[in-house]
Amino acid sequence: MGGNSDMKLIDENGIRIDGRKVDELRPIKIEAGVLKSADGSAYVEIGKNKVLAAVYGPRECHPRHMQNPAKAIVQCKYNMISFSVSDRKRPGPDRRSVEISKLISEAMEHVVFTENYPRTSIDVYIEVLQANAGTRCAGLTAAAVALADAGIPMRDMVPAVAVGKVNDQVVLDLNKEEDNFGQADLPIAMIPRTGEILLLQMDGHLTQAEFDRAMELGVKACGEIYELQKDALRRRYAITNSGEVEDETKDEPREMNEEA
Amino acid sequence: MARSIVSEIKRDHIQKLIAGGQRVDGRNWDQFREISIQTHVVETAEGSSRVKIGNTEVIVGVKMTVGEPFSDTPNRGVLSTNAELIPMASPNFESGPPDENSIELARVVDRGIRESHMIDLDKLCIEPGKKVWINFVDIYVLDFDGNLFDACSLGAVAAIKSAIVPAAANGLGEDYPMPINCTPVSVTAVKIENSILIDPTLDEEKVAAARLTVTTDDNGDLRAMQKGLSGALTLEEVKNVIETSRRLGVEIRKLIG
Amino acid sequence: MNNENNTRELVLPGDVLDDGTMKPGAGTYVHDGKIFAAMLGIKSVKSNFVNVVPLGGRYIPAPGDLIIGKVIDIGPSNWLVDIYSPYPAPLHVNEVPWRVEFGDTSRYLGVGDTLLAKVLSVDETKRVQVTMKEQGLRKLQGGQIVEIAHSKVPRVIGKNGSMIQMIKTYTNCRIFIGQNGRIWMDGNMEDMVHAMQAIKMIDEGAQTLKLTERVKEFLESVYRKEE
Numbered sequence: 001m002g003g004n005s006d007m008k009l010i011d012e013n014g015i016r017i018d019g020r021k022v023d024e025l026r027p028i029k030i031e032a033g034v035l036k037s038a039d040g041s042a043y044v045e046i047g048k049n050k051v052l053a054a055v056y057g058p059r060e061c062h063p064r065h066m067q068n069p070a071k072a073i074v075q076c077k078y079n080m081i082s083f084s085v086s087d088r089k090r091p092g093p094d095r096r097s098v099e100i101s102k103l104i105s106e107a108m109e110h111v112v113f114t115e116n117y118p119r120t121s122i123d124v125y126i127e128v129l130q131a132n133a134g135t136r137c138a139g140l141t142a143a144a145v146a147l148a149d150a151g152i153p154m155r156d157m158v159p160a161v162a163v164g165k166v167n168d169q170v171v172l173d174l175n176k177e178e179d180n181f182g183q184a185d186l187p188i189a190m191i192p193r194t195g196e197i198l199l200l201q202m203d204g205h206l207t208q209a210e211f212d213r214a215m216e217l218g219v220k221a222c223g224e225i226y227e228l229q230k231d232a233l234r235r236r237y238a239i240t241n242s243g244e245v246e247d248e249t250k251d252e253p254r255e256m257n258e259e260a
Numbered sequence: 261m262a263r264s265i266v267s268e269i270k271r272d273h274i275q276k277l278i279a280g281g282q283r284v285d286g287r288n289w290d291q292f293r294e295i296s297i298q299t300h301v302v303e304t305a306e307g308s309s310r311v312k313i314g315n316t317e318v319i320v321g322v323k324m325t326v327g328e329p330f331s332d333t334p335n336r337g338v339l340s341t342n343a344e345l346i347p348m349a350s351p352n353f354e355s356g357p358p359d360e361n362s363i364e365l366a367r368v369v370d371r372g373i374r375e376s377h378m379i380d381l382d383k384l385c386i387e388p389g390k391k392v393w394i395n396f397v398d399i400y401v402l403d404f405d406g407n408l409f410d411a412c413s414l415g416a417v418a419a420i421k422s423a424i425v426p427a428a429a430n431g432l433g434e435d436y437p438m439p440i441n442c443t444p445v446s447v448t449a450v451k452i453e454n455s456i457l458i459d460p461t462l463d464e465e466k467v468a469a470a471r472l473t474v475t476t477d478d479n480g481d482l483r484a485m486q487k488g489l490s491g492a493l494t495l496e497e498v499k500n501v502i503e504t505s506r507r508l509g510v511e512i513r514k515l516i517g
Numbered sequence: 518m519n520n521e522n523n524t525r526e527l528v529l530p531g532d533v534l535d536d537g538t539m540k541p542g543a544g545t546y547v548h549d550g551k552i553f554a555a556m557l558g559i560k561s562v563k564s565n566f567v568n569v570v571p572l573g574g575r576y577i578p579a580p581g582d583l584i585i586g587k588v589i590d591i592g593p594s595n596w597l598v599d600i601y602s603p604y605p606a607p608l609h610v611n612e613v614p615w616r617v618e619f620g621d622t623s624r625y626l627g628v629g630d631t632l633l634a635k636v637l638s639v640d641e642t643k644r645v646q647v648t649m650k651e652q653g654l655r656k657l658q659g660g661q662i663v664e665i666a667h668s669k670v671p672r673v674i675g676k677n678g679s680m681i682q683m684i685k686t687y688t689n690c691r692i693f694i695g696q697n698g699r700i701w702m703d704g705n706m707e708d709m710v711h712a713m714q715a716i717k718m719i720d721e722g723a724q725t726l727k728l729t730e731r732v733k734e735f736l737e738s739v740y741r742k743e744e
Contacts, residue, residue, distance in 0.1 A: 119643065149573070265629055269631045
């Protein structure tokens with residue numbers, strides 16, 4: 001947070017430098033099932049952010065000492081590729097990615113039915129291809145879609161968005177300039193239906209009233225992103241309906257193999 | 261680990277097909293899978309591309325910064341190529357620093373670009389002996405289904421070709437296109453039993469005895485070669501692959517544009 | 518007949534399936550008196566139970582399942598079999614039809630061998646054991662293996678085995694279907710290609726309707742041409 005409140009990021013009409021109003025999201029695009037090798041995957045664009053998420057699992061847990069005999073562990077790894085930012089970033093995890101990975105793992109662990117798969121690991125890989133503030137939120141949003149795409153049992157989709165403060169105003173979905181020169185940054189992830197908050201961080205300066213306003217904007221935006229996540233999955237698995245109904249075959253006898 | 265063991269049935273099936281001149285996906289021995297090349301995919305990079313060969317997909321970015329030249333080439337720009345086999349691309353890729361596979365991959369791609377003088381590094385000198393353009397070519401494999409050498413090579417070449425030197429942001433005048441001399445193209449073949457197959461899928465690579473990557477330039481001359489895996493090749497097989505690489509290189513060069 | 522709703526409705530995790538009149542079945546969970554989908558799949562109702570049939574996800578072994586696996590490791594008194602599940606399955610020397618001396622295991626099954634086996638047991642932590650001791654279980658050789666989503670296996674088998682029987686009849690191939698989504702077949706090259714194409718049609722289109730008809734049309738068109 002630069003905190004340079006001399007920089008004019010919102011004009012007299014309440015319009016931000018990218019033309020948005022204070023409560024407007026950047027344009028969002030979500031696609032499910034974009035990779036072949038992974039069990040599940042998703043691609044998300046939020047404004048100029050481009051994020052790819054892939055899921056493998058449940059699979060044997062490595063390292064073995066991390067196995068949990070009662071449930072699966074969810075291991076999310078968030079990474080920014082070297083050319084996702086203006087100044088090239090050396091490949092490899094840094095302290096920031098380690099922290100973000102931990103938070104996203106914890107959020108997803110809460111929604112996944114991990115008890116169904118003891119001793120396994122559900123691995124989620126998030127790669128930021130192009131960054132423009134709010135990448136952890138875009139990454140988590142993509143991770144949730146990738147998990148569902150992989151057929152992992154979970155309670156619900158999890159959308160995420162960052163709210164902030166810029167020129168003393170609470171604004172939704174900070175872009176890069178607003179994040180660099182703004183006064184507060186508040187990323188959140190939640191389950192809209194239940195109101196459960198699964199990720200919450202804040203840095204900067206917010207009064208109680210500003211925080212309340214920020215949460216109001218964030219909750220509403222999460223509701224919108226949630227619908228986009230579901231829509232991406234529906235499009236991927238669209239069922240063509242030719243009007244006729246087929247026989248249900250779910251409980252057929254399990255051995256229908258001919259003896260040689 | 262379990263996934264990289266090929267079942268005998270799969271191995272036998274592939275070999276039986278090859279003996280009959282066929283491949284599992286119906287291609288001819290010298291046919292590439294569908295290739296798609298997109299450039300300008302990441303705007304934070306000076307040049308970028310996303311390339312697919314069949315189900316193998318890579319994303320490549322070129323970043324340029326001003327830096328010091330190497331002491332033995334004081335008037336030349338610097339090229340540094342790196343490849344990351346990230347875990348999302350395959351159940352067999354692990355997190356961590358580049359292993360011998362990513363290092364070999366990066367070095368072979370680098371050689372093709374460097375030895376062909378694709379980038380005119382002499383034109384990337386800013387202040388002789390003091391300041392030159394440093395070019396970082398970073399390759400990330402997103403989806404792995406065989407033939408990383410060609411996918412990564414193609415991705416790197418396409419990204420470099422589309423790159424714009426960020427002179428303005430560095431106070432060095434106006435931006436200008438990356439100075440390019442030629443377009444190297446790599447073509448990879450594997451040997452299974454006594455047959456040569458171009459552009460192997462993952463299953464074909466797992467069953468292959470040897471692999472050969474040949475990089476040619478616009479004139480059809482050789483710029484880089486790398487034999488891989490622990491089997492052997494006859495001279496005739498090598499010549500066959502070279503001739504095929506030259507021929508297919510012409511077609512692929514047209515795709516890059 | 519019974520209150521079975523057979524139209525194929527896609528549901529996502531968190532979708533409400535029913536608000537209290539039905540009972541929660543597989544792939545669902547209950548919260549605040551409502552039944553929700555726990556995974557991406559097709560909603561299905563049977564005898565007042567609402568279920569979600571998964572479209573993806575890993576195969577989870579159940580005792581009695583017929584499976585096709587690949588040997589990935591050998592020990593002195595057992596082999597380790599990959600059954601394409603999060604859980605590797607040990608096969609003990611006592612569970613094979615041969616008398617194997619201690620340390621002699623590699624003589625009977627090697628790494629990379631494919632076998633038709635059954636899931637013997639699964640404990641609470643999902644430790645799995647497989648067996649080859651039943652009639653018909655064996656090492657598989659020759660032919661080829663097709664991989665499909667395990668959730669599509671019932672569709673490949675069909676009602677009373679009708680779908681797989683149709684494919685076998687047209688293509689004249691021997692076909693074994695593992696519950697774990699692995700299918701082994703053997704026959705003429707061209708016939709195997711057709712069988713594989715028919716199976717891929719089902720794997721890729723199982724949620725579309727009139728599937729049986731489309732597969733039949735495909736097989737008929739291919740074999741009529743060859744007459």
